[in-house]
Amino acid sequence: MHAYLDFERPIAELEGKIVELRQLAGNDPTMQIDAEVGRLQQKADQLVKETYARLSPWQRVQVARHPGRPHFCDYVKHLFDEFTPLAGDRAFGEDAAIVTGLARFRGQAVAVVGQEKGNDTKSRLKHNFGMAMPEGYRKVQRLFRLADRFGLPVISLVDTSGAYSGVAAEDRGQAEAIARTIEACLNLRVPLIATIIGEGGSGGAVAIATANKVFMLENSVYSVISPEGCASILWRRPEKAQDAAAALRLTAQDLAGLGVIDAIIPEPIGGAHRAPDEAMSTVGDQISRALGELSHMSPDDVRRQRREKYLAIGRDLK
Amino acid sequence: MSWLTNFVRPRIKSLIGAVKSATPDNLWRKCPACGEMIFHRDLVAALYVCPQCGHHMRIGAPERFAQVFDNNTFEELIPPEVAPDPLRFRDEKRYTDRLREARQKTGRIDALSAARGTLDGLPVMVAVQPFDFMGGSLGMGVGEALVNAMQSAVDESRPFILFVASGGARMQEGVLSLMQMPRVTIAVDMLRDAGLPYVVVLTDPTTGGVSASYAMLGDIHIAEPNALIGFAGQRVTANAVREQLPEGYQRAEYLLQHGMIDMVVNRKEMRATLSKVLHLLMKRSKPHAVLPLPPRVIAGTVARVPGGA
Numbered sequence: 001m002h003a004y005l006d007f008e009r010p011i012a013e014l015e016g017k018i019v020e021l022r023q024l025a026g027n028d029p030t031m032q033i034d035a036e037v038g039r040l041q042q043k044a045d046q047l048v049k050e051t052y053a054r055l056s057p058w059q060r061v062q063v064a065r066h067p068g069r070p071h072f073c074d075y076v077k078h079l080f081d082e083f084t085p086l087a088g089d090r091a092f093g094e095d096a097a098i099v100t101g102l103a104r105f106r107g108q109a110v111a112v113v114g115q116e117k118g119n120d121t122k123s124r125l126k127h128n129f130g131m132a133m134p135e136g137y138r139k140v141q142r143l144f145r146l147a148d149r150f151g152l153p154v155i156s157l158v159d160t161s162g163a164y165s166g167v168a169a170e171d172r173g174q175a176e177a178i179a180r181t182i183e184a185c186l187n188l189r190v191p192l193i194a195t196i197i198g199e200g201g202s203g204g205a206v207a208i209a210t211a212n213k214v215f216m217l218e219n220s221v222y223s224v225i226s227p228e229g230c231a232s233i234l235w236r237r238p239e240k241a242q243d244a245a246a247a248l249r250l251t252a253q254d255l256a257g258l259g260v261i262d263a264i265i266p267e268p269i270g271g272a273h274r275a276p277d278e279a280m281s282t283v284g285d286q287i288s289r290a291l292g293e294l295s296h297m298s299p300d301d302v303r304r305q306r307r308e309k310y311l312a313i314g315r316d317l318k
Numbered sequence: 319m320s321w322l323t324n325f326v327r328p329r330i331k332s333l334i335g336a337v338k339s340a341t342p343d344n345l346w347r348k349c350p351a352c353g354e355m356i357f358h359r360d361l362v363a364a365l366y367v368c369p370q371c372g373h374h375m376r377i378g379a380p381e382r383f384a385q386v387f388d389n390n391t392f393e394e395l396i397p398p399e400v401a402p403d404p405l406r407f408r409d410e411k412r413y414t415d416r417l418r419e420a421r422q423k424t425g426r427i428d429a430l431s432a433a434r435g436t437l438d439g440l441p442v443m444v445a446v447q448p449f450d451f452m453g454g455s456l457g458m459g460v461g462e463a464l465v466n467a468m469q470s471a472v473d474e475s476r477p478f479i480l481f482v483a484s485g486g487a488r489m490q491e492g493v494l495s496l497m498q499m500p501r502v503t504i505a506v507d508m509l510r511d512a513g514l515p516y517v518v519v520l521t522d523p524t525t526g527g528v529s530a531s532y533a534m535l536g537d538i539h540i541a542e543p544n545a546l547i548g549f550a551g552q553r554v555t556a557n558a559v560r561e562q563l564p565e566g567y568q569r570a571e572y573l574l575q576h577g578m579i580d581m582v583v584n585r586k587e588m589r590a591t592l593s594k595v596l597h598l599l600m601k602r603s604k605p606h607a608v609l610p611l612p613p614r615v616i617a618g619t620v621a622r623v624p625g626g627a
Contacts, residue, residue: 307507
């Protein structure tokens with residue numbers, strides 16, 4: 001069953017009517033509903049299109065967090081063959097909030113990394129809602145070293161509200177773990193391609209998104225702080241999250257305008273959660289093109305391109 | 319000549335002048351930790367460490383420079399110009415207004431000042447990220463000033479010392495502040511590639527996107543006593559996990575125990591420690607002890623500041 005967001009209520013009502021009609025017709029075969037269903041469906045489709053054509057930044061935050069949106073593990077199933085997860089940082093433990101592994105992407109051997117939020121209570125707890133611990137980031141550093149040694153491009157799928165903040169994370173050096181992972185991204189001599197598939201939450205996202213190419217799905221967000229966090233600090237009122245979401249300029253469209261990302265990947269009408277397979281295939285196509293573009297660069301040039309790109313960010317802004 | 323050198327710097331200089339004359343010799347300061355009233359001149363002589371309880375007060379760039387460079391002689395780098403408010407950010411106040419207030423309050427352009435000079439004869443670059451300028455927050459101005467200072471250090475073969483205090487990324491610059499984490503990390507790697515030491519002095523407080531990037535990437539991590547250092551602020555952690563925070567949590571001594579820093583150093587020993595570490599890393603002979611320095615002018619008062627001896 002489809003989960004509706006608050007602003008999708010009119011759509012939910014229309015689609016609810018269609019379901020109701022079909023149920024009624026199921027009980028009474030003499031009822032003629034095709035014309036009515038067709039009319040309602042057209043109206044609903046139109047409404048979805050109109051609603052998604054003018055999403056506010058806060059609504060995009062809701063879509064980016066939609067529980068039905070494809071998550072890392074869905075992408076792994078849809079885009080990769082022979083996925084072989086690799087576990088552990090070899091120092092403290094295994095952190096399922098970040099998943100790393102080897103795989104084949106459209107025939108090519110690659111390394112894969114990304115946060116997984118989970119999609120039910122059990123898996124959400126297992127993956128700690130996609131909020132990684134220091135050992136998760138140190139596992140990424142290990143994957144990067146492996147990818148570098150064997151010349152495997154790295155595909156990163158970013159989806160986290162942020163790195164975990166708690167006593168255990170602090171005790172094991174969350175700040176240092178993130179810092180070193182950013183540095184590891186910057187020193188890779190193989191292509192690193194990052195796509196924000198849902199939420200790009202602050203340092204926890206940057207740690208795996210400091211890439212040669214950074215893409216954002218049309219309804220994903222990437223921000224220095226959550227709108228709720230920003231509202232409670234700057235406005236001192238968490239309910240000002242809508243205003244904060246607009247002020248932070250965190251949508252894909254904003255980031256493309258600021259020159260922080262390389263491209264926006266369009267989503268199916270009504271968001272990635274309405275047609276997950278289509279959304280994931282489009283992401284795959286974009287990654288594939290980027291891999292092609294980077295494939296003839298030397299290892300030194302790959303590293304240099306990434307560093308020059310980041311140094312240039314913001315320098316042309318007025 | 320840029321807008322900065324023509325307009326802002328003279329204005330800033332006049333502001334600093336105004337601040338100086340507003341600090342008379344007979345001013346008393348209250349220690350924020352123990353409440354002890356301290357004579358301003360004694361406080362300067364004690365390097366802003368409370369003589370009563372040992373509390374290390376938060377200090378700015380001029381004080382740090384004076385405490386590190388030989389004979390308080392140094393040349394400040396002109397901070398690079400950046401887009402002032404690319405997001406046109408406004409919460410209950412305009413970001414541009416907040417910036418203007420911070421500039422007026424501190425007499426500084428942004429939360430990063432860098433200068434070149436010598437430490438016991440060794441040429442060094444020193445950067446200070448003070449908390450009093452918008453919580454030492456990291457935005458494009460700070461990021462670009464650090465990139466510029468680290469690049470200059472590479473060009474001039476100077477080891478780099480960073481005194482840092484910061485609440486983290488500057489929210490008012492949105493994702494552009496976040497991008498300073500990788501940007502400054504690139505500059506840190508330039509120091510590494512050039513074989514130059516990068517020493518971070520973590521001071522109270524250092525958290526967020528600053529600790530989660532260049533502040534935790536030092537070759538050597540030194541912290542001032544009792545400095546708060548961590549990824550998430552304590553309120554965030556306490557709210558998020560509803561756990562009882564351990565004794566001394568996120569304090570310098572706690573981080574030392576957890577292996578995140580090399581040493582906790584009292585401000586009175588800081589200069590000597592930095593000098594020793596840098597001379598060893600640079601394979602220079604043991605520095606001559608710098609005996610009591612000539613009187614110097616700090617904040618409008620004539621004070622004797624103990625040197626590294």
